[in-house]
Amino acid sequence: MDSKRALIVWGGWLGHEPEQVAAIFRNVLESDGFEVEVSDTLESFADADKLAALDLIVPVWTMGQIEQAWARNVSTAVQSGVGIAGCHGGMCDSFRTNVDWQFMTGGQWVAHPGNDGVEYTVNIKPAAGPILEGIGDFKVKSEQYYLHVDPAVEVLATTRFPVAPGPHSLNKPVDMPVVWTKRWGVGRVYYCSLGHKADIVEMPQVKQMMRQGFRWAADGKRSARVDAAASSKNADKQTYTGMADSQL
Numbered sequence: 001m002d003s004k005r006a007l008i009v010w011g012g013w014l015g016h017e018p019e020q021v022a023a024i025f026r027n028v029l030e031s032d033g034f035e036v037e038v039s040d041t042l043e044s045f046a047d048a049d050k051l052a053a054l055d056l057i058v059p060v061w062t063m064g065q066i067e068q069a070w071a072r073n074v075s076t077a078v079q080s081g082v083g084i085a086g087c088h089g090g091m092c093d094s095f096r097t098n099v100d101w102q103f104m105t106g107g108q109w110v111a112h113p114g115n116d117g118v119e120y121t122v123n124i125k126p127a128a129g130p131i132l133e134g135i136g137d138f139k140v141k142s143e144q145y146y147l148h149v150d151p152a153v154e155v156l157a158t159t160r161f162p163v164a165p166g167p168h169s170l171n172k173p174v175d176m177p178v179v180w181t182k183r184w185g186v187g188r189v190y191y192c193s194l195g196h197k198a199d200i201v202e203m204p205q206v207k208q209m210m211r212q213g214f215r216w217a218a219d220g221k222r223s224a225r226v227d228a229a230a231s232s233k234n235a236d237k238q239t240y241t242g243m244a245d246s247q248l
């Protein structure tokens with residue numbers, strides 16, 4: 001069997017140690033049998049055909065700007081079945097002005113009350129299923145991400161707010177998504193909000209969450225083929241770009 005192919009693209013704000021995080025992800029994927037390409041330029045998103053041939057795209061890029069055509073290439077690839085999976089600001093605080101990216105990923109970071117060093121619990125949902133199998137609730141001392149989240153996502157893990165005080169803390173307590181999945185076309189999207197620094201990504205629970213999320217997201221193309229074989233009417237589905245007027 002051919003090995004699955006993953007592309008990791010790292011860059012953006014260096015406070016998130018993107019190079020180190022990309023190296024951890026590379027090790028995780030290679031130990032799972034992936035053929036991995038690591039890039040430090042968004043130009044890697046310029047070649048639509050190359051993206052479409054992948055099984056998984058892993059963005060590790062906080063607070064940058066992306067060419068709209070390149071964002072569209074990623075979106076189109078994912079809609080065709082390529083998975084996208086990432087963590088923390090590297091996927092959901094990547095391109096603040098690009099709503100199409102946010103529509104695809106399912107969320108955008110907006111705050112981390114208390115900043116780094118807040119101790120909080122990550123609660124795994126009992127119905128999280130195989131993606132988070134083997135991982136129990138755990139505590140972490142890091143940034144607690146407050147995100148604006150697509151209501152269509154499937155939430156697999158949460159953390160309760162408020163922990164640190166702030167203007168949000170007079171609201172009722174809320175269970176903020178930490179891990180979610182969603183579909184984008186037939187592609188699979190996986191996100192975990194942990195990962196402020198490389199040492200957090202190295203935590204056994206976080207690494208396992210990412211490993212199992214990568215596996216799931218990368219299997220979208222194969223499972224789409226199986227679905228298409230089972231139901232040939234999938235063949236005339238139009239690709240939705242959704243990008244005609246939002247990023248002029």
Ligand SMILES: [Zn+2]
Nearest residue numbers: 016089143196
């Ligand atoms: Zn951070």
